[in-house]
Amino acid sequence: TNYYLTQGRGIRRTVALFDSIEDLISENDRRYDEDFDDEEVATFESVFRPRFVTRVLTLICLCSQERLQTGYDILTRNLPWMLRQGADGARGDDTAKLKTLVADWVNRDLKPNPLVDSDDKHHRGFINDACGKLLCPAELDWNNPATKAGIRDRSEGYTVTELSFPSFLYEKYTANLDNLEAGLFKGQILVQGYKAVFTSPSSAKDIDGDGDGADVIENNRRARRAGWGLKVKKHVAQIIKLEKVTPRSIAYIACQVRFALSSITSWRTIDGDFDYVQFWRSIVDFFERPPGREAGRRVNKLLEWWNRYIF
């Protein structure tokens, strides 16, 4: 049981944040039953190529194939449940972890007055100046009082939807209005969130990589350099065998960080006019479906940057 729960813990983080496990199994069945075109194959391959995802897919295949061959026995009936328990449990753990960490990072970087309460979410979101700045659509100027008022009142022209990327996704939390792709997905708090979840909270303290003794990444590097075969505690990415930064893992962190900055206290897909499902999909599409060869090159370059930064 523990094995399946543990394997399930990576599903929300790297495969699908919002799809149900049962839907993934149904989708797998559909792909077995139907022929699908080259584009679908390419997309499917790109999504399921990483080793961890392949392993999860194997489990999902096991669910559907065993069910077809043997009927519903206890194991196959419980497999989706166990995977889902692990998946949602991990998401809850990450949400709780980032709730405190994001408040600390915002307080340190933006020095808001009053400080963001690490325990209470009711004073976050757009009513908080620092959180509002990070959540503000990148093409709007949060420092403009009319923008602040417009967003807080949800006035026409200032509605915050998933169609605009928030400022925290951008390097230095500022977008270049002439080139909205410049600096996108290089926001400090996004990188810190990624490191906190997939490597360790201590590794996220200093995103230049100089963690303290508890930094498991640095410990692993030292152990590798030493070449003594030392046993070193594994971080999440190692546990789920995530060897590279993937678009879906970035999308997962983007949703988690936005949720941590917001004032909503329980996990849901809609926050006012903002739809997390579409937000997650638009990030995944940005990486997995670039419009043209040049855009594809830019995306690969961005992923290389992430991999140099994280692993």
Added chain:
DNA sequence: TACTCTTGCTAGGAGTACAC
């Protein structure tokens, strides 16, 4: 009723101080 969040706990591993 199902889902989510919080809290407390355990286990595993690394670092450090100290005695021998």
Added chain:
DNA sequence: GTGTACTCCTAGCAAGAGTA
């Protein structure tokens, strides 16, 4: 130099409370 005890950090699990 080695062994031991202790502390700290982290991941994960379980149970209970809250909520839609």
